[in-house]
Amino acid sequence: MELGSPGVAPGGVSVSAVLPAGGSGERLGGATPKQFCAVQGRPLVSYAVRAMERISWISDVIVVVSPENTETMKTIIEKYGHKKVTVVKGGITRHRSIFNGLKVFAENEFSSHLLQKPEVVIIHDAVRPFVEEDIVAKVVMAAKEHGAAGAIRPLVSTVIASAADGCLDHSLERARYRASEMPQAFLFDTIYEAYQQCTDYDLDYGTECLHLVLKYCKTNAKLVEGTADLWKVTYKRDLYAADSIIKDNLSQQVCVITNVKETLAQVGFLLPESLKSQIKVEAISQSLSKNDSHLQNIISGQCYNFVCVNDKRCAIQEIQELVDMLEKSNIPLLYPVVLISVHLDISENNSFSIGMEDLTMIKKFARETKKKNILVYGLLIQCKDPLLLQETVNSAAALIMALIKDRNPELIGQLLVA
Amino acid sequence: MELGSPGVAPGGVSVSAVLPAGGSGERLGGATPKQFCAVQGRPLVSYAVRAMERISWISDVIVVVSPENTETMKTIIEKYGHKKVTVVKGGITRHRSIFNGLKVFAENEFSSHLLQKPEVVIIHDAVRPFVEEDIVAKVVMAAKEHGAAGAIRPLVSTVIASAADGCLDHSLERARYRASEMPQAFLFDTIYEAYQQCTDYDLDYGTECLHLVLKYCKTNAKLVEGTADLWKVTYKRDLYAADSIIKDNLSQQVCVITNVKETLAQVGFLLPESLKSQIKVEAISQSLSKNDSHLQNIISGQCYNFVCVNDKRCAIQEIQELVDMLEKSNIPLLYPVVLISVHLDISENNSFSIGMEDLTMIKKFARETKKKNILVYGLLIQCKDPLLLQETVNSAAALIMALIKDRNPELIGQLLVA
Numbered sequence: 101m102e103l104g105s106p107g108v109a110p111g112g113v114s115v116s117a118v119l120p121a122g123g124s125g126e127r128l129g130g131a132t133p134k135q136f137c138a139v140q141g142r143p144l145v146s147y148a149v150r151a152m153e154r155i156s157w158i159s160d161v162i163v164v165v166s167p168e169n170t171e172t173m174k175t176i177i178e179k180y181g182h183k184k185v186t187v188v189k190g191g192i193t194r195h196r197s198i199f200n201g202l203k204v205f206a207e208n209e210f211s212s213h214l215l216q217k218p219e220v221v222i223i224h225d226a227v228r229p230f231v232e233e234d235i236v237a238k239v240v241m242a243a244k245e246h247g248a249a250g251a252i253r254p255l256v257s258t259v260i261a262s263a264a265d266g267c268l269d270h271s272l273e274r275a276r277y278r279a280s281e282m283p284q285a286f287l288f289d290t291i292y293e294a295y296q297q298c299t300d301y302d303l304d305y306g307t308e309c310l311h312l313v314l315k316y317c318k319t320n321a322k323l324v325e326g327t328a329d330l331w332k333v334t335y336k337r338d339l340y341a342a343d344s345i346i347k348d349n350l351s352q353q354v355c356v357i358t359n360v361k362e363t364l365a366q367v368g369f370l371l372p373e374s375l376k377s378q379i380k381v382e383a384i385s386q387s388l389s390k391n392d393s394h395l396q397n398i399i400s401g402q403c404y405n406f407v408c409v410n411d412k413r414c415a416i417q418e419i420q421e422l423v424d425m426l427e428k429s430n431i432p433l434l435y436p437v438v439l440i441s442v443h444l445d446i447s448e449n450n451s452f453s454i455g456m457e458d459l460t461m462i463k464k465f466a467r468e469t470k471k472k473n474i475l476v477y478g479l480l481i482q483c484k485d486p487l488l489l490q491e492t493v494n495s496a497a498a499l500i501m502a503l504i505k506d507r508n509p510e511l512i513g514q515l516l517v518a
Numbered sequence: 519m520e521l522g523s524p525g526v527a528p529g530g531v532s533v534s535a536v537l538p539a540g541g542s543g544e545r546l547g548g549a550t551p552k553q554f555c556a557v558q559g560r561p562l563v564s565y566a567v568r569a570m571e572r573i574s575w576i577s578d579v580i581v582v583v584s585p586e587n588t589e590t591m592k593t594i595i596e597k598y599g600h601k602k603v604t605v606v607k608g609g610i611t612r613h614r615s616i617f618n619g620l621k622v623f624a625e626n627e628f629s630s631h632l633l634q635k636p637e638v639v640i641i642h643d644a645v646r647p648f649v650e651e652d653i654v655a656k657v658v659m660a661a662k663e664h665g666a667a668g669a670i671r672p673l674v675s676t677v678i679a680s681a682a683d684g685c686l687d688h689s690l691e692r693a694r695y696r697a698s699e700m701p702q703a704f705l706f707d708t709i710y711e712a713y714q715q716c717t718d719y720d721l722d723y724g725t726e727c728l729h730l731v732l733k734y735c736k737t738n739a740k741l742v743e744g745t746a747d748l749w750k751v752t753y754k755r756d757l758y759a760a761d762s763i764i765k766d767n768l769s770q771q772v773c774v775i776t777n778v779k780e781t782l783a784q785v786g787f788l789l790p791e792s793l794k795s796q797i798k799v800e801a802i803s804q805s806l807s808k809n810d811s812h813l814q815n816i817i818s819g820q821c822y823n824f825v826c827v828n829d830k831r832c833a834i835q836e837i838q839e840l841v842d843m844l845e846k847s848n849i850p851l852l853y854p855v856v857l858i859s860v861h862l863d864i865s866e867n868n869s870f871s872i873g874m875e876d877l878t879m880i881k882k883f884a885r886e887t888k889k890k891n892i893l894v895y896g897l898l899i900q901c902k903d904p905l906l907l908q909e910t911v912n913s914a915a916a917l918i919m920a921l922i923k924d925r926n927p928e929l930i931g932q933l934l935v936a
Contacts, residue, residue, distance in 0.1 A: 246685065252678065256752050257697035258726045259677050259690070260670065260741070267664065267738040271698065271729045272677070279675035280689065308676045311689045320685040323678070328753050334674050335746050337759035344758035456900065459935050482874065502928035510920035514934050517877050 109157035109220070110237045111244045115285075116160040116218040117152045118201035121145050121173070121226030122190035124166075134333055135226040136172060139342050140350075140436060140507070141473065144333060145173070146180045147229030147346075150434065152222070153184045155233050160215050163226065164190040164201040181430060186215065195303045195312075198223060199295045206292060217288055220244055223309055224283040229342055230329040236283055242322035243285035248313045250284035251326035278323065281330045284309055290317050350435055351505050353380040354405040355398045359418065364411050364444045367481065367493060371409060371442070374490075374497035379405075379504070399429050405504045409442040416441075416465050419476065423469050432473040438504050439469070442479045442496070459515055466513030477503050478515035492518055527575035527638070528655045529662045533703075534578040534636040535570045536619035539563050539591070539644030540608035552751055553644040554590060557760050558768075558854060558925065559891065562751060563591070564598045565647030565764075568852065570640070571602045573651050578633050581644065582608040582619040599848060604633065613721045613730075616641060617713045624710060635706055638662055641727055642701040647760060648747040654701055660740035661703035666731045668702035669744035696741065699748045702727055708735050768853055769923050771798040772823040773816045777836065782829050782862050785899065785911060789827060789860070792908075792915035797823075797922070817847050823922045827860040834859075834883050837894065841887050850891040856922050857887070860897045860914070877933055884931030895921050896933035910936055 109115045121135045135145040145163065152161045161184045165173045173187050188204055190197035205217040220243050224231060235251060242249035255274050263269040286309065294312040302312060313319040333342055354375060358368040372383040382398050406426075408419055419441050426432050426439075441462070466476040479499055483492045496518035503511075527533045539553045553563040563581065570579045579602045583591045591605050606622055608615035623635040638661050642649060653669060660667035673692050681687040704727065712730040720730065731737040751760055772793060776786040790801040800816050824844075826837055837859050844850050844857075859880070884894040897917055901910045914936035921929075 248686075250686075252680070253675075255677065256750065257671075257699060258729075259673065259695050260698045260726075260728065261695055262670070262741050263738070267740055268666075268668075268728050268732060269738075270732075271726050272695075274725065277677050277679055277690075280678045281675060307692065308678075308689050310678065310686050311676075314686060314688075320681070320687075322685055323680050328755075331753075331755070332674065335749075337746075337749070337763060338755075340762035341755035341759040344762065345755060463935075498928050502926055506924060506926060508920055508924060510916050511929075511934070514932075516929070516932050517881075 110241045113219040113240065113244050114216070115158050115220045115222060115240055116162065116205065116215070117158055117222040117224055117283075118162045118164065118198060119145070119148055119152065119224050119226045120164050120190065120194055120197045120201065121148075122164055122166045122169075122194070122197045123227070133169070134339070136169070136176075137333075137339055139229070139339060140346050141509075142180065142434065143176055144229055144339075144342070145226040146176055146182070146434075147342075148224060148226045148231070149177075149182050149185060150180070151229065151231045152224060152236075153182055155236060158222070158236075159184065159218060161185045162188055162201040162204055162215075164188045164197040166190050166197075181433060191303075193304050194307050195295070195298075195309075198309065199303070202288075202292050202295060205288065219288060220285050221288045221291060222283050222285045223291075225332055227333040228282050228330060229333070230345065231283060232327070232329070235324070235326050235330065236285075238324050239283050239285045242324055243287060246322040247290045247317070247319040248284070248286045248310060248321035249324055250310050250321050251281045251330055252278040252323045253281050253326055253328070253330065255279055280308060280310060281326055281332070283330075284321070286313060290319055293317055346435070347505060347507055350404045350507065351379065351501075353382065353403050354407060354500070354504060355382045355384065355395070355403050356407045356409065357384045357395070357422070358409040359385075360409060360411045360444055367444050367483065367489070368409055370490065370493045371407075371481075371496060374493050375407075375500065378497070378501050395425065399425060399431060402431065404431065404435050405438045405440075407440045407442055407500060409444060411444050415443065416461065419465070423472065423474055423476075426474055427472055435473075436507050436509070437474045438507055439474055439476045440479055440500055440503055441476065442481060442500075445480065445482050462515060463513030470509060470512055475507060475509060475512050477512060479503075480515060480517045482517065528659045531637040531658065531662050532634070533576050533638045533640060533658055534580065534623065534633070535576055535640040535642055535701075536580045536582065536616060537563070537566055537570065537642050537644045538582050538608065538612055538615045538619065539566075540582055540584040540587075540612070540615045541645070551587070552757070554587070554594075555751075555757055557647070557757060558764050559927075560598065560852065561594055562647055562757075562760070563644040564594055564600070564852075565760075566642060566644045566649070567595075567600050567603060568598070569647065569649045570642060570654075571600055573654060576640070576654075577602065577636060579603045580606055580619040580622055580633075582606045582615040584608050584615075599851060609721075611722050612725050613713075613716075613727075616727065617721070620706075620710050620713060623706065637706060638703050639706045639709060640701050640703045641709075643750055645751040646700055646748060647751070648763065649701055650745070650747070653742070653744050653748065654703075656742050657701050657703045660742055661705060664740040665708045665735070665737040666702070666704045666728060666739035667742055668728050668739050669699045669748055670696040670741045671699050671744055671746070671748065673697055698726060698728060699744055699750070701748075702739070704731060708737055711735055764853070765923060765925055768822045768925065769797065769919075771800065771821050772825060772918070772922060773800045773802065773813070773821050774825045774827065775802045775813070775840070776827040777803075778827060778829045778862060785862050785901065785907070786827055788908065788911040789825075789899075789914060792911050793825075793918065796915070796919050813843065817843060817849060820849065822849065822853055823856045823858075825858045825860055825918060827862060829862050833861065834879065837883070841890070841892055841894075844892060845890055853891075854925050854927070855892045856925055857892055857894045858897055858918055858921055859894065860899060860918075863898065863900050880933060881931035888927060888930055893925060893927060893930050895930060897921075898933060898935045900935065
């Protein structure tokens with residue numbers, strides 16, 4: 101289970117997290133601050149919150165937003181079912197916002213109820229959606245031991261110092277320096293003391309918590325080498341990258357549910373086989389039933405792609421059952437689910453044609469399920485010539501993969517033909 | 519004209535470019551070095567070459583590749599019609615490769631014919647595909663004046679120095695430092711002298727040309743603030759971002775060619791109107807003709823999207839003419855072209871249906887044109903009810919936009935229905 105009861109943190113410490121989300125996103129060049137930009141339909145901040153919240157040993161997640169975005173943030177928490185979050189009003193700079201977030205654990209004025217002060221507090225960014233439990237645990241452990249710790253990455257470009265005349269003063273030796281990334285973690289008392297001691301100048305112009313604890317608490321943070329996915333969404337291209345990475349992550353597994361009569365069993369077998377070379381396949385050869393625990397397990401195992409193979413002309417009833425099951429899980433809440441209804445036809449009738457009524461029906465159905473974040477597409481596999489069967493099935497698998505990888509909401513309700 | 523005869527550089531200097539492309543792409547995590555990774559079907563290095571080559575005042579573009587990739591690079595030059603390129607074998611490090619590239623202008627041994635030594639040489643990366651003429655000109659001008667110049671960008675993360683024990687030593691004040699990016703430019707004699715003077719240690723462990731000219735020629739490079747698109751493709755996410763940016767750039771303009779009978783003129787008018795809210799539209803209301811100079815102008819003006827609206831059941835002949843015209847331009851050579859054949863049907867016959875023969879024919883046609891990098895899709899607009907006409911046209915426009923933005927090669931030959 102992803103969302104278990106609070107577990108025990110590495111080292112047995114109590115841990116909470118503060119996510120500053122007050123930035124204005126100027127570098128992104130849009131009107132919406134980047135933490136509220138939608139990726140696969142969901143605001144970026146929700147991904148970062150989820151990344152923290154799903155770690156069972158993190159107790160509270162404090163999201164600090166600028167006052168004008170408090171309601172937006174509360175709506176996001178409600179809509180995506182976030183459970184551990186407290187929203188706090190930020191200050192005018194990053195440091196002031198983080199300080200406000202920390203006060204929730206120490207001073208009464210900032211929250212209706214004082215939250216349990218954690219031994220270690222994580223500071224992470226609302227615009228770093230891909231942080232894994234592993235690196236968070238490492239940083240927390242290091243913070244417990246050293247008082248402070250932060251993830252680092254190698255520098256991508258050489259760093260140079262410019263002189264007053266706009267010319268090169270000197271370049272830094274790249275190997276000696278690192279980019280300071282997130283997450284960082286601190287003994288709560290240490291970081292809180294640093295914020296209490298620091299000057300207005302620090303609060304207004306500084307950005308680096310590691311620097312504050314070094315300056316005011318003489319704590320040299322432990323640096324922890326992080327993975328490439330810790331990067332911060334800064335520019336529009338980073339939003340594109342985040343979108344592609346999420347689509348990639350959602351395209352790892354497909355569940356193929358086959359319900360066809362004897363004569364079509366071969367196709368029902370060949371299609372999952374053809375898909376297996378490109379994606380992990382869970383094949384179910386039976387009629388759908390609401391009590392099917394195998395399917396329930398697949399759904400709760402975070403499968404976001406379903407292919408229903410059948411030989412009926414219009415199998416909307418069968419798909420409806422699956423839609424109902426998905427709706428009861430929280431899967432389509434967090435990510436769009438792809439559902440492809442595959443219709444097999446091996447009639448040797450050359451005048452086969454697709455009627456407009458069928459098309460209108462699947463479109464109407466798809467428009468309804470889209471509101472539930474389930475993207476329904478139709479696919480017709482026509483295999484009159486047994487010699488071309490394998491080729492047709494391969495072409496169907498290619499179309500299925502394209503629909504899964506793209507998750508294009510504009511193409512829902514269309515009927516593709518393999 | 520994009521590819522004119524060599525023009526005059528800013529400041530009237532002669533200019534050539536060296537592109538080191540010898541990297542192994544370890545950080546990308548794939549087997550293919552990143553400069554050879556395909557983005558929209560074309561290797562990244564070809565984008566960087568093109569970005570230099572299309573600048574009329576750049577005479578020669580030297581691409582330095584590791585010996586095992588010489589043939590790959592020559593194939594790329596042939597395939598994408600690059601005209602100004604000389605391929606040079608690289609050394610085992612970045613600096614040794616750049617030095618080899620420079621030698622082509624100064625020493626006979628590295629090229630069959632000695633190229634004309636430029637006054638200013640640009641050094642750019644093969645993995646920075648989006649450099650604009652404007653910044654190249656600025657850097658060249660600054661190099662002419664100061665002897666050296668380089669593009670810089672603000673730091674995205676705080677830079678920190680680590681101590682020997684893996685703990686924080688100190689953080690740098692972010693505002694004083696910059697990331698050193700590309701392009702850079704140098705008076706040829708200055709950079710060449712720096713390379714001749716520098717030590718083996720420099721050649722083996724250094725990466726920064728600005729540092730070399732400072733150290734060996736006492737030349738303080740002028741730093742030129744660059745735009746966000748100068749970033750270097752380093753990680754897999756950067757390839758995703760590059761792909762999305764290119765798709766975005768290709769989706770700025772569509773040419774709608776309408777050829778329908780009087781009764782359908784309204785739809786022929788409404789569709790471009792509906793598209794105009796999302797994309798720049800060039801509308802042509804006439805039959806296609808090979809001598810159509812307006813269409814020719816649109817094609818040579820780098821339009822990558824075409825919509826052919828007609829009332830014939832199967833209009834492959836009409837599309838074929840457009841395909842022929844496109845093939846004669848070099849447009850589909852560099853980028854995939856989207857061609858959507860829209861069929862209008864306003865018959866009140868409820869039993870309208872799509873026959874398999876039509877589908878098979880458009881699929882077969884699309885498979886052939888895909889080899890020419892032209893992606894053909896079908897779209898049926900069915901509008902029996904005049905009251906729903908606007909809604910249907912809007913839905914057609916949304917499908918057209920989805921096809922243009924996605925450029926999905928797997929969905930070619932499919933017939934979508936609005």
